[in-house]
Amino acid sequence: MSEKSxxxxxxxxxxxxxxxxxxxxxxxxxxxxxxxxxxxxxxTGNLKFAYKSLLVPICTSVIMAVSLNLVVGVxxxxxxxxxxxxxxxxxxxxxxxxxxxxxxxxxxxxxxxAFIFAAVAASIAGVIIGVPVLRLKGDYLxxxxxxxxEIIKSLVNVLYIGKDSNGFHIAMDSAKLNMELDGMVIVKxxxxxxxxxxxxxxxxxxxLVMLTIFIVTNIMDSxxxxxxxxxxxxxxxxxxxxxxxxxxxxxxxxxxxxxxxxAGVLYSHNLTTLSANTNNFGYNMSIMILxxxxxxxxxxxxxxxxAAAVLYSLPELLRGFSKYRMLIYAIVLIVMxxxxxxxxxxxxKEKYSYKFYKKINSKKNGKEAV
Amino acid sequence: xxxxxxxxxxxxxxxxxxxxxxxxxxxxGALYGLIGPNGAGKTTxxxxxxxxxKPTSGQFFLDGKELTGKKPADINKAGIARTFQNIRLxxxxxxxxxxxxxxxxxxxxxxxxxxxxxxxxxKSERLMNEKAHELLKVFELDDSADTLASNLPYxxxxxxxxxxxxxxxxKLLLLDEPAAGMNPNETKELMDTIKFIRxxxxxxxxxxxxxxxxxxxxxENITVLNFGTELAKGKTEEVLKNPEVIKAxxxx
Amino acid sequence: xxxxxQLISGISLGSIYxxxxxxxxxxxxxxxxxxxxxxxxxxxxxxxxxxxCVTAGLPAAAGVxxxxxxxxxxxxxxxxxxxxxxxxxxxxxxxxxxxxxxxxLQNVALLIFGSDTKSFSSVVSxxxxxxADGALVISGETIVTIIVSVIIMVALIVFINKTRPGKAxxxxxxxxxxxxxxxxxxxxxxALTFAIGSGLAAVAGxxxxxxxPALSPYTGAMPGIKAFVAxxxxxxxxxxxxxxxxxxxxxxxxxxxxxxxxxLSDPIVFAVLIIVLLVKPTGLMGKKIxxxx
Numbered sequence: 044m045s046e047k048s049x050x051x052x053x054x055x056x057x058x059x060x061x062x063x064x065x066x067x068x069x070x071x072x073x074x075x076x077x078x079x080x081x082x083x084x085x086x087t088g089n090l091k092f093a094y095k096s097l098l099v100p101i102c103t104s105v106i107m108a109v110s111l112n113l114v115v116g117v118x119x120x121x122x123x124x125x126x127x128x129x130x131x132x133x134x135x136x137x138x139x140x141x142x143x144x145x146x147x148x149x150x151x152x153x154x155x156x157a158f159i160f161a162a163v164a165a166s167i168a169g170v171i172i173g174v175p176v177l178r179l180k181g182d183y184l185x186x187x188x189x190x191x192x193e194i195i196k197s198l199v200n201v202l203y204i205g206k207d208s209n210g211f212h213i214a215m216d217s218a219k220l221n222m223e224l225d226g227m228v229i230v231k232x233x234x235x236x237x238x239x240x241x242x243x244x245x246x247x248x249x250x251l252v253m254l255t256i257f258i259v260t261n262i263m264d265s266x267x268x269x270x271x272x273x274x275x276x277x278x279x280x281x282x283x284x285x286x287x288x289x290x291x292x293x294x295x296x297x298x299x300x301x302x303x304x305x306a307g308v309l310y311s312h313n314l315t316t317l318s319a320n321t322n323n324f325g326y327n328m329s330i331m332i333l334x335x336x337x338x339x340x341x342x343x344x345x346x347x348x349x350a351a352a353v354l355y356s357l358p359e360l361l362r363g364f365s366k367y368r369m370l371i372y373a374i375v376l377i378v379m380x381x382x383x384x385x386x387x388x389x390x391x392k393e394k395y396s397y398k399f400y401k402k403i404n405s406k407k408n409g410k411e412a413v
Numbered sequence: 414x415x416x417x418x419x420x421x422x423x424x425x426x427x428x429x430x431x432x433x434x435x436x437x438x439x440x441x442g443a444l445y446g447l448i449g450p451n452g453a454g455k456t457t458x459x460x461x462x463x464x465x466x467k468p469t470s471g472q473f474f475l476d477g478k479e480l481t482g483k484k485p486a487d488i489n490k491a492g493i494a495r496t497f498q499n500i501r502l503x504x505x506x507x508x509x510x511x512x513x514x515x516x517x518x519x520x521x522x523x524x525x526x527x528x529x530x531x532x533x534x535x536k537s538e539r540l541m542n543e544k545a546h547e548l549l550k551v552f553e554l555d556d557s558a559d560t561l562a563s564n565l566p567y568x569x570x571x572x573x574x575x576x577x578x579x580x581x582x583x584k585l586l587l588l589d590e591p592a593a594g595m596n597p598n599e600t601k602e603l604m605d606t607i608k609f610i611r612x613x614x615x616x617x618x619x620x621x622x623x624x625x626x627x628x629x630x631x632x633e634n635i636t637v638l639n640f641g642t643e644l645a646k647g648k649t650e651e652v653l654k655n656p657e658v659i660k661a662x663x664x665x
Numbered sequence: 666x667x668x669x670x671q672l673i674s675g676i677s678l679g680s681i682y683x684x685x686x687x688x689x690x691x692x693x694x695x696x697x698x699x700x701x702x703x704x705x706x707x708x709x710x711x712x713x714x715x716x717x718c719v720t721a722g723l724p725a726a727a728g729v730x731x732x733x734x735x736x737x738x739x740x741x742x743x744x745x746x747x748x749x750x751x752x753x754x755x756x757x758x759x760x761x762x763x764x765x766x767x768x769x770l771q772n773v774a775l776l777i778f779g780s781d782t783k784s785f786s787s788v789v790s791x792x793x794x795x796x797a798d799g800a801l802v803i804s805g806e807t808i809v810t811i812i813v814s815v816i817i818m819v820a821l822i823v824f825i826n827k828t829r830p831g832k833a834x835x836x837x838x839x840x841x842x843x844x845x846x847x848x849x850x851x852x853x854x855x856a857l858t859f860a861i862g863s864g865l866a867a868v869a870g871x872x873x874x875x876x877x878p879a880l881s882p883y884t885g886a887m888p889g890i891k892a893f894v895a896x897x898x899x900x901x902x903x904x905x906x907x908x909x910x911x912x913x914x915x916x917x918x919x920x921x922x923x924x925x926x927x928x929l930s931d932p933i934v935f936a937v938l939i940i941v942l943l944v945k946p947t948g949l950m951g952k953k954i955x956x957x958x
Contacts, residue, residue, distance in 0.1 A: 121757065182699060182901060186893065186897045186938070190938050190939055191939070193890075194932040200928065201929065215929075258528050262527055265524070265527030265534065266513075266537070266538075266541075268527070270514065272506055273514045275505075276502075276505050279497075280497065281503070282484070282489075283494070283495055283497075284489055284515050284517060284578070284581050285486045285490045287486050288486070330701075333764075369771075369772045369775075370772040370776065372768065373766075374765075376762075376764070377747055377766060380758055380762040381751060384754035386754070
C-alpha cells in the first residue's frame, strides 16, 4: 500500500509538467525522423523526382489535417469547408509575394510576411464562419461550412485585381478593371495568380508541420484545451461550470483557420500558377482532409499526421496501378471504416482484448489472486 | 439579508405553468431540501436558478445581486454551482481533468501562455494540480485521477460531479438527486460527505432528493412542491408529518 | 417574358433537385445519416439510361425503367454492405463510409465508361411548346420534368401517409427503438427507404441528363451537393421541406444566372442557404429539438 501512495497521481502530474509531454515528444521525433530521412535521400539523389515532388504537398496535407482535427476532434464540430481557409491563405500569400517580389528581395522576410498576412486573412474568414457556428449544430453546421467553402472558391474565380500607377483596381470582370497601360493584373479570375515565387521547400514545410503540432498540442494540453473539450463532451455541463462556449468556439475556428491559411501559402508557393477548383479548394479537398482526420482518430494529433502523410501518398504510390488506384483507395476507405467501427468487428475486438487483459491481470496478480 | 432570495419565480412552457410563484430564502450555511413527487418542478427550479431556462416571471438574488435571466456561465461565476440528475460529466476527459475544468475560472492564464509555455502556464497548472488533487482526496477519488470519467462506477461519477461543482468555488451548491442509484451504505456515506463539504468549503446547499432518510438526516428545512407550486414549507420533521404532504406522496 | 421563362426553367431544375433532395431527406430522417453517395447514384442512373438507349438502342421508357430497377437494387445493396454494419457507429464514421462509396461509384463509372463526357440523348420526345407568339418557348424536357416530379411527389405523400410501409417509415424516423417494440421491421423499412430514394435518383438522373445532356463520372456530384443544400434548406428530415427547398433552390439559381451572373449563381445559392439557416437554424420546415436537462 505504501508503494502505491508513493506513486500518487499528484506526483505523476507534477512530473508531467514539462514543456513537451512524452506523448507529443514521440510525435515530434516521428516528424523529425521522417524529415531527416527524406531530406537525406533527396539531397543524395536517391529519391525519384515523382516522390520528391510529393514532399511539400505531404506537409500541406499534414498541416491541414492537424488544424482540422482541432475543430472536428477537439471541439467536436463537423466542418466541411476547411479548404476554403486554405484558399484564402493561398491567394493572399501569393498576391503578396507577386506584388512585393521586386521590393522585398530577401526571400525569407518576404515569405514570412506572406505567412503572416495569409494567417490574418484566413483567421478573419474563420471568425466570419465562426459566427453561424454559434447558432447551428451538427449537420446544419456541416452544410454551412461547406457552403462557405464553395462561396470562397467561386468568388476567387471571378476576382480580378490589378495594380497600376493609380493604385489597386478590383473588379469581378476583367473588362471593368480600367487599368492604365503601365498596370499589371495580378489576380486573373479563373486563371488565378501567375508567377508566384517558388519559395516553398521541404524544410519550410517541415518547420510549419512542427509549429502546427506545437500550437495544437500545447493548446489541447492547457486550460483552453480542457475548456474546448468540455464543450465537446457536454455543452450544458461546461456552461454550468462557467465556460464561455462562444469564446472557445471562436478561438478554435480562428486558430484552425489561421493554420489552414498558412498551409495555403505553402501550397501556392510550390506552384507557378494558382487557380481555384473543386479538387484543390472545393469541398472535395475539405472532405479528403476530413477523411484523414477521422481515420487518424478524432482528437489524435499523431494519428492525423500519419493518416495525412500515408493517405496523401497512397494514390501517388499506387500510380503503377494507374486506372485502379482511386478504386482501391475507395475500397480501402470503406473496409477500414467498417472494420474500425462496424458492430461485428467492435464486438470481436472487445472479446479478444478482454481475453488479453485477463491474461495480463492473471499474470500480474498471480500470487495475490484468491 | 438572506444569501439566496427567490421571489415569485415561475416559468410557463406553452400555456402550462411548470413552476409558479416559487419563493425561498436561504441563509448562509443552510442545508435545505426540495422534495416532491415526480414532475413537481424540482429540477425545473434548478434549471431556472442556473440559467438553463429563463424565468417568465419573478426574480432571484444571490447576496443581493440579481441573477434573473443571466447566462448559465455567468451565474456560475456569480457563485451558483450544480450537479445534474442524469449525470453530466466530461466523459472523454480524465477524472483529474474534469475537476480542472471546474477550476477554469479560479486559476487563469491566457491561450498565448499555453501555446508558448510561458511561466504563467507552469505556475497556474501546478496550482491547479494541487487544488484538484486536494478536492479529489476529499471525495476519495484520488486513486482514480487518471481514469476516464466515463469508466468510473456510478457512485463515483456522482461524487466527481460534486467535486467538479465545488471546484468552481461556489457560494451556493445545488445537488440534484445526489443519492439516486446508491445503496443505503453509500447514501449514509454521502450524507456525511455533504455535511463535511458544507463545513469545509463554507457552502450553502440546496438539495433535491427522493430518499427520505437522506432528507430527514441532513436537511434542517424543506419545501415540498406539487404540480409546480409550493405545498408546504418549514422544519423537516414537521413538514414530513403534514397530512397534505403525505397525501401528495401516497395519493388518496 | 424573360422572367417567366427563367422562372419556369427554374421550377424545372428545382423539381430535379427536389427529387434528389427527397432521397437525402428520407434517408436522413430514417437512418440519421448523410448519404453523400446519393448524388453518384444519379450519375449511375444516367449511365444506365445512356447504355440502354444509346448503346443498346432500346426505347426511352424502357431505358428509364431499367435505370430505376438498377438504381433501386444498387441503393439497397449499398445500404446492406456499407451502411448496415455501421448502424450503431458514430455518425461521422458513417459519413466517411458514404464518402468512400461515393468515390467507389465514381471510379467504377470511370473504369467502365472513361472520363470523356458522353452526349446524352434526351429521353423526352415532346415538341417544345411555344406561347405568346413565340415569345415564350418551353422545352419538352421542362414540361415533362415538372409533370413527372409533381406526380412522384403526390404519390410519395400518399404512400407515406396512407400505406402501412409508409407509416412504418414515419414511425422508424420518429423513434427507431419504439418502432421495433411495436413490431415494425426496422431493417426492412430502412432498406425500403434506400430503395425509394435510389429509384427517385434514377428518375432524377434521366431528367437531369435530358435537360443538360453531358454525362461524366462527376455529373452527380454538384447536383448532389445542391440537393443536399435543398434538403437542409427545407429542414432536413422533412419531406415537404425537401420539395419546397428543391424548387426554391432551382428558382434562385436560375434567376441569378439570368439576371446577375452565371458564375455567381452558386455562391448566391449558398449565401441564401446560410442566411436562411441563421434566421431559422433548423431550415424552413425543420423541427426544433430541445435538449432535456
